Amino acid sequence: MKLLRILTAAIVAVTTIATFSLSAANAAGTYKISCKNQAYGMHLGSDYTQVAYVYNVSARRVDSTAGMDTVNYLIGEEYGEAYVGNDCIYAGSSNTNGTSVVSGDVARMAINAIVGAVSNRIDQAYASREASSSVTGLSFTTQSDGVSMSANKLIGGLSFWADYGNSDFKNTQEYTNVRLNSMKFDGSANSYSVGVDKQIGNLLVGFVVSNLETDLNTTFNTGTYKQDVDSMGVYLAYRTSIIQIDLGTGSGDSDITTTRIDIGNDSTINGKTTADIEYSNARISATFTRGRFSLVPSASYETMQMDIAAFVDDRQDDISGDVVGEGLLFGIHSITLAVEDDSIAARSVETSSMDFGVTLTANLGKITPFIKLSYENEDTTRATYNSEFGTDGVTEKVSSEYTSATHLGGGINFNLGSYISGGVRAGSYQGRDDWQEDYFSGSIRVGF
Secondary structure, eight states, X not given: OHHHHHHHHHHHHHHHHTTSOOOSSOOOOTTOOOTTBTTOXXXXXXXXXXXXXXXXXXOOEEETTTTEEEOOOBXXXXXXXXXXXXXXXXXXXXXXXTHHHHHHHHHHHHHHHHHHHHHHHHHHHHHTTOTTOOOOSSOOOSOOOOOOOTTGGGGTTOEEEEEEEEEEEEEOOOOOXXXXXXXXXXXXXXXXXXXXXXXXXXXXXXXXXXXXXXXXXXXXXXXXXXXXXXXXXXXXXXXXXXXXXXXXXXXXXXXXXXXXXXXXXXXXXXXXXEEEEEEEEEEEXXXXXXXXXXXXXXXXXXXXXXXXXXXXXXXXXXXXXXXXXXXXXXXXXXXXXXXXXXXXXXXXXXXXXEEEEEEEEEOOSSEEEEEEEEEEXXXXXXXXXXXXSSOXXXXXXXXXXXXXXXXXXXXXXXXXXXXXXXXXXXXXXXXXXXXXXXXXXXXXXXXX
Protein backbone atom coordinates (compact mmCIF):
# COMPACT_ATOMS: atom_id res chain seq x y z
CA MET A 1 0.00 0.00 0.00
CA LYS A 2 2.82 2.38 0.84
CA LEU A 3 4.42 1.75 -2.54
CA LEU A 4 1.07 2.33 -4.26
CA ARG A 5 0.66 5.71 -2.54
CA ILE A 6 4.17 6.70 -3.57
CA LEU A 7 3.56 5.78 -7.21
CA THR A 8 0.21 7.56 -7.26
CA ALA A 9 1.71 10.77 -5.85
CA ALA A 10 4.60 10.65 -8.33
CA ILE A 11 2.34 10.13 -11.35
CA VAL A 12 0.03 12.96 -10.33
CA ALA A 13 2.98 15.31 -9.85
CA VAL A 14 4.52 14.49 -13.23
CA THR A 15 1.19 14.80 -15.06
CA THR A 16 0.47 18.17 -13.49
CA ILE A 17 3.88 19.71 -14.11
CA ALA A 18 4.16 18.36 -17.67
CA THR A 19 1.38 20.66 -18.86
CA PHE A 20 3.61 23.73 -18.48
CA SER A 21 6.30 24.78 -20.97
CA LEU A 22 9.83 25.53 -19.87
CA SER A 23 11.53 28.80 -20.75
CA ALA A 24 14.15 28.63 -23.47
CA ALA A 25 16.07 31.58 -22.02
CA ASN A 26 16.30 30.28 -18.45
CA ALA A 27 15.84 26.54 -18.15
CA ALA A 28 16.67 26.22 -14.45
CA GLY A 29 14.55 23.59 -12.75
CA THR A 30 11.99 24.13 -10.03
CA TYR A 31 14.49 23.61 -7.22
CA LYS A 32 17.72 24.56 -9.06
CA ILE A 33 19.33 21.18 -8.57
CA SER A 34 21.48 19.43 -11.16
CA CYS A 35 19.94 16.91 -13.55
CA LYS A 36 22.61 14.44 -12.40
CA ASN A 37 22.35 15.05 -8.67
CA GLN A 38 22.45 11.73 -6.84
CA ALA A 39 19.44 12.82 -4.80
CA TYR A 40 17.35 13.49 -7.92
CA GLY A 41 14.22 11.38 -7.87
CA MET A 42 12.39 10.77 -11.10
CA HIS A 43 14.92 9.66 -13.67
CA LEU A 44 17.12 7.54 -11.44
CA GLY A 45 15.05 4.44 -12.02
CA SER A 46 13.41 2.97 -8.93
CA ASP A 47 15.00 5.39 -6.47
CA TYR A 48 12.01 7.68 -6.36
CA THR A 49 9.67 4.83 -5.42
CA GLN A 50 11.92 3.80 -2.53
CA VAL A 51 13.22 7.17 -1.32
CA ALA A 52 11.10 10.09 -2.48
CA TYR A 53 11.72 13.55 -1.07
CA VAL A 54 8.85 15.62 0.33
CA TYR A 55 8.81 19.36 -0.23
CA ASN A 56 7.04 20.40 2.96
CA VAL A 57 8.83 22.79 5.27
CA SER A 58 6.71 21.80 8.29
CA ALA A 59 7.22 18.08 7.84
CA ARG A 60 9.01 16.34 10.71
CA ARG A 61 9.52 12.67 11.42
CA VAL A 62 10.80 11.26 14.68
CA ASP A 63 13.86 9.14 14.17
CA SER A 64 13.44 6.58 16.92
CA THR A 65 17.00 5.40 16.50
CA ALA A 66 18.54 8.83 16.93
CA GLY A 67 15.89 9.84 19.46
CA MET A 68 15.40 13.25 17.83
CA ASP A 69 13.45 15.11 15.20
CA THR A 70 15.13 14.90 11.82
CA VAL A 71 14.34 16.52 8.52
CA ASN A 72 14.31 13.43 6.32
CA TYR A 73 11.29 14.48 4.28
CA LEU A 74 10.54 10.89 3.34
CA ILE A 75 7.23 9.87 1.84
CA GLY A 76 5.02 8.57 4.60
CA GLU A 77 1.43 8.06 5.58
CA GLU A 78 1.13 11.60 6.94
CA TYR A 79 2.65 13.52 4.04
CA GLY A 80 1.84 12.86 0.38
CA GLU A 81 3.89 15.49 -1.43
CA ALA A 82 6.80 14.14 -3.47
CA TYR A 83 9.52 15.79 -5.52
CA VAL A 84 9.86 13.53 -8.54
CA GLY A 85 12.44 15.44 -10.58
CA ASN A 86 10.33 16.49 -13.55
CA ASP A 87 12.66 19.33 -14.59
CA CYS A 88 15.07 17.29 -16.69
CA ILE A 89 13.15 14.30 -17.99
CA TYR A 90 11.96 15.93 -21.23
CA ALA A 91 15.34 17.30 -22.32
CA GLY A 92 16.64 15.40 -25.34
CA SER A 93 18.94 17.72 -27.31
CA SER A 94 19.08 20.12 -24.36
CA ASN A 95 20.77 17.39 -22.34
CA THR A 96 23.19 16.38 -25.12
CA ASN A 97 26.87 17.25 -25.56
CA GLY A 98 27.62 19.22 -28.73
CA THR A 99 29.89 16.54 -30.23
CA SER A 100 26.82 14.37 -30.84
CA VAL A 101 25.11 17.10 -32.83
CA VAL A 102 27.56 19.30 -34.75
CA SER A 103 30.69 17.18 -35.34
CA GLY A 104 29.50 15.95 -38.74
CA ASP A 105 29.04 19.51 -39.96
CA VAL A 106 32.47 20.51 -38.65
CA ALA A 107 34.03 17.63 -40.60
CA ARG A 108 32.24 18.82 -43.73
CA MET A 109 33.51 22.38 -43.27
CA ALA A 110 37.06 21.14 -42.66
CA ILE A 111 37.22 19.05 -45.83
CA ASN A 112 35.67 21.87 -47.87
CA ALA A 113 38.28 24.32 -46.57
CA ILE A 114 41.25 22.04 -47.19
CA VAL A 115 40.20 20.81 -50.62
CA GLY A 116 38.98 24.25 -51.70
CA ALA A 117 42.35 25.80 -50.94
CA VAL A 118 44.34 23.06 -52.70
CA SER A 119 42.04 22.97 -55.73
CA ASN A 120 42.31 26.71 -56.16
CA ARG A 121 46.08 26.51 -55.88
CA ILE A 122 46.26 23.80 -58.55
CA ASP A 123 44.13 25.85 -60.92
CA GLN A 124 46.32 28.90 -60.36
CA ALA A 125 49.52 26.94 -60.86
CA TYR A 126 48.46 25.62 -64.25
CA ALA A 127 46.98 28.92 -65.36
CA SER A 128 50.27 30.68 -64.66
CA ARG A 129 51.91 28.53 -67.32
CA GLU A 130 50.12 30.22 -70.20
CA ALA A 131 52.21 33.14 -71.44
CA SER A 132 49.19 34.66 -73.18
CA SER A 133 47.26 34.48 -69.93
CA SER A 134 48.98 36.50 -67.24
CA VAL A 135 46.21 35.57 -64.80
CA THR A 136 45.71 32.95 -62.14
CA GLY A 137 42.95 30.60 -61.16
CA LEU A 138 40.54 29.24 -63.72
CA SER A 139 41.93 30.86 -66.85
CA PHE A 140 42.91 28.13 -69.27
CA THR A 141 44.28 28.07 -72.82
CA THR A 142 45.76 25.27 -74.88
CA GLN A 143 49.19 26.88 -74.81
CA SER A 144 51.94 25.26 -72.82
CA ASP A 145 55.14 27.19 -73.40
CA GLY A 146 56.94 27.06 -70.11
CA VAL A 147 56.59 27.84 -66.44
CA SER A 148 56.16 31.55 -65.71
CA MET A 149 57.62 31.39 -62.20
CA SER A 150 60.70 33.56 -62.10
CA ALA A 151 64.01 32.47 -60.57
CA ASN A 152 62.75 28.99 -59.74
CA LYS A 153 66.23 27.57 -59.84
CA LEU A 154 67.19 29.55 -56.76
CA ILE A 155 65.53 26.98 -54.51
CA GLY A 156 64.99 24.03 -56.75
CA GLY A 157 61.99 25.30 -58.68
CA LEU A 158 59.65 25.35 -55.68
CA SER A 159 56.71 27.69 -55.23
CA PHE A 160 55.09 28.69 -51.94
CA TRP A 161 51.45 29.69 -51.51
CA ALA A 162 48.89 30.52 -48.84
CA ASP A 163 45.09 30.58 -48.68
CA TYR A 164 42.71 32.09 -46.12
CA GLY A 165 38.94 31.59 -45.82
CA ASN A 166 36.01 32.49 -43.59
CA SER A 167 32.53 30.94 -43.43
CA ASP A 168 29.38 31.95 -41.57
CA PHE A 169 26.77 29.25 -41.14
CA LYS A 170 23.74 28.21 -39.12
CA ASN A 171 21.34 25.37 -38.61
CA THR A 172 17.92 27.02 -38.73
CA GLN A 173 15.74 24.45 -36.99
CA GLU A 174 13.18 26.17 -34.77
CA TYR A 175 13.92 26.15 -31.04
CA THR A 176 11.25 27.19 -28.54
CA ASN A 177 11.99 25.31 -25.31
CA VAL A 178 13.87 22.38 -23.88
CA ARG A 179 11.00 19.95 -24.48
CA LEU A 180 11.31 20.12 -28.25
CA ASN A 181 14.37 18.42 -29.69
CA SER A 182 16.31 20.66 -32.02
CA MET A 183 19.83 20.93 -33.40
CA LYS A 184 19.77 24.69 -33.92
CA PHE A 185 23.20 26.36 -33.82
CA ASP A 186 25.17 29.07 -35.56
CA GLY A 187 28.77 30.13 -35.82
CA SER A 188 31.76 30.81 -38.01
CA ALA A 189 34.89 29.05 -39.22
CA ASN A 190 38.27 30.49 -40.15
CA SER A 191 40.75 28.48 -42.16
CA TYR A 192 44.20 28.87 -43.62
CA SER A 193 46.41 26.66 -45.72
CA VAL A 194 50.06 27.03 -46.65
CA GLY A 195 51.80 24.86 -49.17
CA VAL A 196 54.79 24.22 -51.35
CA ASP A 197 54.80 22.53 -54.74
CA LYS A 198 56.78 21.99 -57.87
CA GLN A 199 55.81 21.58 -61.51
CA ILE A 200 57.54 18.92 -63.56
CA GLY A 201 56.23 19.26 -67.09
CA ASN A 202 52.48 18.69 -66.90
CA LEU A 203 52.78 17.15 -63.42
CA LEU A 204 52.33 19.14 -60.20
CA VAL A 205 53.37 17.69 -56.83
CA GLY A 206 52.74 19.50 -53.55
CA PHE A 207 52.52 19.44 -49.76
CA VAL A 208 49.97 21.42 -47.71
CA VAL A 209 49.45 22.27 -44.02
CA SER A 210 45.95 23.43 -43.07
CA ASN A 211 44.13 24.73 -40.00
CA LEU A 212 40.42 25.24 -39.34
CA GLU A 213 39.02 26.99 -36.26
CA THR A 214 35.28 26.80 -35.55
CA ASP A 215 33.37 28.84 -32.97
CA LEU A 216 29.72 27.80 -32.55
CA ASN A 217 26.84 28.89 -30.34
CA THR A 218 24.78 25.75 -29.72
CA THR A 219 21.24 26.96 -29.07
CA PHE A 220 19.92 23.42 -28.60
CA ASN A 221 21.80 23.02 -25.30
CA THR A 222 22.47 26.69 -24.47
CA GLY A 223 26.19 26.17 -24.91
CA THR A 224 29.24 26.54 -27.14
CA TYR A 225 31.37 24.27 -29.34
CA LYS A 226 34.92 25.05 -30.44
CA GLN A 227 37.14 22.84 -32.55
CA ASP A 228 40.65 23.49 -33.82
CA VAL A 229 41.59 21.13 -36.69
CA ASP A 230 45.21 20.77 -37.88
CA SER A 231 46.14 18.61 -40.86
CA MET A 232 48.94 17.81 -43.29
CA GLY A 233 48.49 16.39 -46.75
CA VAL A 234 49.93 15.82 -50.19
CA TYR A 235 48.42 16.49 -53.60
CA LEU A 236 49.16 15.47 -57.15
CA ALA A 237 47.81 16.90 -60.40
CA TYR A 238 48.29 16.23 -64.10
CA ARG A 239 47.03 18.29 -66.99
CA THR A 240 46.84 17.83 -70.73
CA SER A 241 45.65 20.44 -73.21
CA ILE A 242 42.01 19.80 -72.20
CA ILE A 243 41.77 17.34 -69.29
CA GLN A 244 42.98 17.97 -65.73
CA ILE A 245 43.04 15.36 -62.95
CA ASP A 246 44.07 15.98 -59.35
CA LEU A 247 44.16 13.86 -56.18
CA GLY A 248 44.85 14.57 -52.52
CA THR A 249 45.03 12.85 -49.16
CA GLY A 250 46.01 13.77 -45.62
CA SER A 251 45.48 13.32 -41.91
CA GLY A 252 45.57 15.33 -38.71
CA ASP A 253 44.15 15.89 -35.28
CA SER A 254 42.01 18.40 -33.44
CA ASP A 255 41.10 19.73 -30.00
CA ILE A 256 37.45 20.12 -29.02
CA THR A 257 36.01 22.12 -26.12
CA THR A 258 32.31 22.29 -25.31
CA THR A 259 30.02 23.95 -22.81
CA ARG A 260 26.32 23.49 -22.12
CA ILE A 261 23.87 24.38 -19.40
CA ASP A 262 22.64 21.95 -16.76
CA ILE A 263 18.94 22.67 -17.13
CA GLY A 264 18.35 21.65 -13.55
CA ASN A 265 20.43 24.41 -11.95
CA ASP A 266 21.76 26.60 -14.83
CA SER A 267 25.40 25.81 -14.06
CA THR A 268 27.90 25.34 -16.91
CA ILE A 269 28.94 21.82 -17.92
CA ASN A 270 32.46 21.71 -19.42
CA GLY A 271 33.83 19.10 -21.79
CA LYS A 272 37.16 18.65 -23.55
CA THR A 273 38.39 15.97 -25.94
CA THR A 274 40.47 15.28 -29.05
CA ALA A 275 39.78 13.83 -32.48
CA ASP A 276 41.81 12.28 -35.30
CA ILE A 277 40.94 12.99 -38.94
CA GLU A 278 41.69 11.48 -42.32
CA TYR A 279 40.64 12.88 -45.68
CA SER A 280 40.96 12.30 -49.41
CA ASN A 281 39.68 13.90 -52.61
CA ALA A 282 39.72 13.54 -56.37
CA ARG A 283 38.67 15.80 -59.25
CA ILE A 284 38.51 15.71 -63.01
CA SER A 285 37.75 18.68 -65.25
CA ALA A 286 37.85 19.62 -68.93
CA THR A 287 38.51 23.04 -70.45
CA PHE A 288 36.86 24.39 -73.57
CA THR A 289 38.12 27.79 -74.68
CA ARG A 290 36.84 30.24 -77.26
CA GLY A 291 38.61 33.56 -77.42
CA ARG A 292 38.78 35.11 -73.96
CA PHE A 293 36.16 32.81 -72.47
CA SER A 294 36.55 29.33 -71.05
CA LEU A 295 33.94 26.80 -69.96
CA VAL A 296 35.13 24.23 -67.40
CA PRO A 297 32.79 21.35 -66.45
CA SER A 298 34.03 19.26 -63.53
CA ALA A 299 33.22 16.39 -61.21
CA SER A 300 34.79 15.90 -57.80
CA TYR A 301 34.61 13.68 -54.75
CA GLU A 302 35.79 14.37 -51.21
CA THR A 303 35.52 12.55 -47.90
CA MET A 304 36.65 13.01 -44.30
CA GLN A 305 36.41 10.76 -41.26
CA MET A 306 36.68 12.15 -37.73
CA ASP A 307 37.21 9.85 -34.73
CA ILE A 308 36.34 11.63 -31.47
CA ALA A 309 37.82 10.22 -28.27
CA ALA A 310 35.65 9.40 -25.25
CA PHE A 311 35.67 12.01 -22.50
CA VAL A 312 33.89 13.23 -19.36
CA ASP A 313 31.47 16.15 -19.25
CA ASP A 314 32.22 17.87 -15.95
CA ARG A 315 29.08 18.96 -14.09
CA GLN A 316 29.46 21.38 -11.20
CA ASP A 317 28.40 20.18 -7.77
CA ASP A 318 25.27 21.71 -6.31
CA ILE A 319 25.64 24.26 -3.54
CA SER A 320 23.13 23.82 -0.72
CA GLY A 321 22.58 27.54 -0.39
CA ASP A 322 21.49 27.78 -4.05
CA VAL A 323 18.79 25.12 -3.80
CA VAL A 324 15.40 26.80 -3.98
CA GLY A 325 13.03 26.05 -1.11
CA GLU A 326 13.98 24.11 1.99
CA GLY A 327 17.75 23.66 2.10
CA LEU A 328 17.50 20.19 3.64
CA LEU A 329 15.09 18.97 0.97
CA PHE A 330 17.66 16.60 -0.51
CA GLY A 331 19.55 15.66 2.59
CA ILE A 332 19.20 12.93 5.17
CA HIS A 333 20.68 14.24 8.45
CA SER A 334 23.06 16.39 6.37
CA ILE A 335 23.40 18.10 3.02
CA THR A 336 24.42 15.56 0.36
CA LEU A 337 24.39 17.21 -3.04
CA ALA A 338 26.95 15.13 -4.97
CA VAL A 339 26.60 15.40 -8.75
CA GLU A 340 27.59 12.70 -11.23
CA ASP A 341 29.61 13.72 -14.29
CA ASP A 342 28.53 12.52 -17.74
CA SER A 343 30.60 9.93 -19.57
CA ILE A 344 30.53 10.81 -23.29
CA ALA A 345 31.22 7.80 -25.49
CA ALA A 346 33.68 7.84 -28.38
CA ARG A 347 32.06 8.84 -31.66
CA SER A 348 33.04 8.54 -35.31
CA VAL A 349 31.53 10.76 -37.97
CA GLU A 350 32.05 10.84 -41.70
CA THR A 351 31.13 13.21 -44.45
CA SER A 352 31.44 12.59 -48.18
CA SER A 353 30.12 14.42 -51.22
CA MET A 354 30.00 14.31 -55.00
CA ASP A 355 30.04 17.66 -56.79
CA PHE A 356 29.04 18.24 -60.41
CA GLY A 357 29.54 21.77 -61.67
CA VAL A 358 30.54 24.18 -64.39
CA THR A 359 32.75 27.26 -64.24
CA LEU A 360 32.77 30.16 -66.69
CA THR A 361 35.85 32.41 -66.85
CA ALA A 362 36.81 35.51 -68.80
CA ASN A 363 40.46 36.27 -69.50
CA LEU A 364 40.77 40.08 -69.26
CA GLY A 365 44.50 40.31 -69.03
CA LYS A 366 45.74 40.88 -65.49
CA ILE A 367 42.39 39.90 -63.99
CA THR A 368 40.11 36.93 -64.59
CA PRO A 369 36.58 37.01 -63.20
CA PHE A 370 34.77 33.68 -62.90
CA ILE A 371 31.48 32.22 -61.72
CA LYS A 372 30.70 28.66 -60.69
CA LEU A 373 27.45 26.74 -60.34
CA SER A 374 27.38 23.18 -59.03
CA TYR A 375 25.13 20.53 -57.53
CA GLU A 376 26.37 18.65 -54.48
CA ASN A 377 25.12 15.29 -53.23
CA GLU A 378 26.35 14.45 -49.74
CA ASP A 379 26.22 11.86 -47.00
CA THR A 380 27.03 13.28 -43.55
CA THR A 381 26.61 11.45 -40.23
CA ARG A 382 23.39 12.66 -38.63
CA ALA A 383 23.10 14.25 -35.22
CA THR A 384 22.03 12.12 -32.27
CA TYR A 385 20.22 13.20 -29.09
CA ASN A 386 20.15 11.77 -25.60
CA SER A 387 16.90 9.94 -24.95
CA GLU A 388 14.18 11.63 -22.97
CA PHE A 389 13.24 9.96 -19.72
CA GLY A 390 9.54 10.62 -20.14
CA THR A 391 6.89 11.02 -22.81
CA ASP A 392 5.28 14.44 -22.92
CA GLY A 393 2.91 13.88 -25.83
CA VAL A 394 4.73 16.43 -28.00
CA THR A 395 5.92 15.49 -31.48
CA GLU A 396 9.68 15.77 -31.30
CA LYS A 397 11.88 17.26 -34.00
CA VAL A 398 14.21 14.89 -35.78
CA SER A 399 17.78 15.84 -36.64
CA SER A 400 18.45 17.53 -39.95
CA GLU A 401 19.28 15.13 -42.77
CA TYR A 402 21.63 16.74 -45.27
CA THR A 403 21.49 15.12 -48.70
CA SER A 404 22.00 17.78 -51.37
CA ALA A 405 22.68 21.44 -52.05
CA THR A 406 23.44 23.86 -54.86
CA HIS A 407 26.61 25.90 -54.72
CA LEU A 408 26.86 29.33 -56.33
CA GLY A 409 30.20 31.09 -56.21
CA GLY A 410 32.48 33.44 -58.04
CA GLY A 411 35.47 35.70 -57.75
CA ILE A 412 38.34 37.48 -59.41
CA ASN A 413 41.87 36.19 -59.84
CA PHE A 414 44.76 38.55 -60.50
CA ASN A 415 48.41 38.57 -61.50
CA LEU A 416 50.88 41.27 -60.47
CA GLY A 417 53.73 39.87 -62.49
CA SER A 418 55.82 36.75 -62.32
CA TYR A 419 56.28 36.92 -58.56
CA ILE A 420 52.89 37.70 -57.04
CA SER A 421 49.47 36.35 -58.00
CA GLY A 422 46.27 35.41 -56.19
CA GLY A 423 42.56 35.96 -56.01
CA VAL A 424 39.42 36.41 -53.95
CA ARG A 425 36.26 34.30 -54.06
CA ALA A 426 32.89 34.11 -52.32
CA GLY A 427 29.75 32.02 -52.48
CA SER A 428 26.91 30.34 -50.70
CA TYR A 429 25.14 26.99 -50.40
CA GLN A 430 21.41 26.74 -50.97
CA GLY A 431 18.89 23.92 -50.60
CA ARG A 432 20.65 22.11 -47.76
CA ASP A 433 17.99 21.19 -45.18
CA ASP A 434 17.81 23.65 -42.24
CA TRP A 435 21.07 25.25 -43.32
CA GLN A 436 22.51 28.61 -44.34
CA GLU A 437 26.16 29.09 -45.29
CA ASP A 438 28.15 31.91 -46.88
CA TYR A 439 31.91 32.00 -47.33
CA PHE A 440 34.67 34.35 -48.38
CA SER A 441 38.29 33.44 -49.06
CA GLY A 442 41.43 34.69 -50.69
CA SER A 443 44.76 33.32 -51.80
CA ILE A 444 48.22 34.52 -52.68
CA ARG A 445 51.06 32.81 -54.51
CA VAL A 446 54.71 33.76 -54.30
CA GLY A 447 57.11 32.52 -56.96
CA PHE A 448 60.89 32.52 -56.52
